[in-house]
Amino acid sequence: MKLVTYNIQYGFGRDGRYDLARIAETVRGADVIALQEVERFWRRSGMTDQPAELAALLPDYHWVYGAPFDVDASEVRGDGTVLNRRRQFGNMLLSKRPIFSSRLHLFEKAATIGPHNLPYGALEGVIDTSVGPVRFYSLHLSYLTR
DSSP: OOEEEEEOGGGBOTTSOBOHHHHHHHHTTOSEEEEEEEEESOGGGTTOBHHHHHHHHSTTSEEEEEEEEEEEOOEEOTTSOEEOOEEEEEEEEEESSOEEEEEEEEOOOOOOOSTTOOOOEEEEEEEEETTEEEEEEEEOOOTTOO
8 A cells, every 4th residue: 555645835846836736746646645734715825725626636536634724714705795715724635445534633732923823633534445444644743832
């Protein structure tokens, strides 16, 4: 079984470009893929829904997403209707085999002020394997907490 874990840093490459297609091509072929720092509706990455985009780029994978960070990103349109969105930052699991269930484990929040004051966590997925159900985790840690 081939496992891949990758902190995609919200799709931002060393060349200064956001490129989810490049990331998808890098991880394609693994049986289980654990991604960290996957976001939804942040300005820095063009207000994109990265889990949906990655799922479209890897259509032969089952996937789940868990976001320890979740705030309102809704806006009122010109006609007065609400475009309801959540700005999220989290982890993703993708699998060639079905993911029976998932849950998000939250970690202690760093007692700091600044850009590293995000909640972190582990996304657990129970995946159907040839030997039966196995728990896999997409885990994002911070050096600022115990």
